[in-house]
Amino acid sequence: MDFAVLGYAITSMETETYRPARVILLGEDAGPELRRSTSLDSLVTPQSPPFFVWHTAEDPYVPAEHTYRLAAALAAGQVPHAVHVFAHGPHSLGLARNAGEAAIWTTLAKAWILEQA
Template sequence: PVTASAAGASSVHMIVLPGGGYAEHAPHEAEPIADWLGQIGVPASVFRYPLHTRHPVPLEALRAEITRRRADGAQRIGLIGFSAGGHLAGLAALTPGATPDQAVQFAVLGYAITSMETETYRPARLILLGEDASPELRRSTSLDALVTPGSPPFFIWHTAEDPYVPPEHAYRLATALAAGGVPHAVHVFAHGPHSLGLARGAGQTELWTTLAETWIHEQV
């Protein structure tokens, strides 16, 4: 059922950022997510950001895509990203220096890498920042370090059992958002592996889409 108003749907656009450790784009976190958003009345498209490249190349590419979507008439831009795609979504929403055309109004992160200061998920960090990244670079690409009271709202979901990107990543960002007084929702489900996508058939974790649907409609 389409629950978003026609006016709201026409003025909002969500960009889907699949995960894959900055090395690939996971197919089940791409078009299936955009299709689901369309079913709940939210126009969406998949953006396959540059891979195997250093920061800030993916961020700059995403900002260009946001600008393009805004030029096409979207007044409010939301991002939904998974794993490394969630990290990129967070960077675009939080990194200072965005122009008004590059601004992000809200973000949904699924089992996202949020910190480049932890040792997980190390392969993505090595691709994005390199083997010899300075502590300053690792800090400046960690989402919790970028939160300000003016940051946009976030919806964060994760599983407590995730072996690749532990829920510490969700807690770090959520703690920073709470400290900054930034509106947010956080759901850490007890069970489920990494890379669940829509999580169909994954027990209680499947509820993330129901919870996110309500939250997204509050943003649009």
């Protein structure tokens, strides 16, 4: 079965919350149509695979807004998903070992992946 596991994901090119990535990927003059057509949150359909998404609310580089937007799109599309936004932690925790509450994300992801089989 196909599924996606995303952490700190930039899911929208339509927001100004992480403009540097948009400029690098799409260019300074990317119009609204291009921005929307490359935003994961606008590409969700009922045929999208299940998603496991995690983030930290304190991430200064990729705001949790990206995860919230994707979660709303997944819910609207009735796509199975799990979303975890941990209160504390910087960007780039990776496996988050010794990172407080966020350290549990790998355990949660493993359980979720096993449920998908």
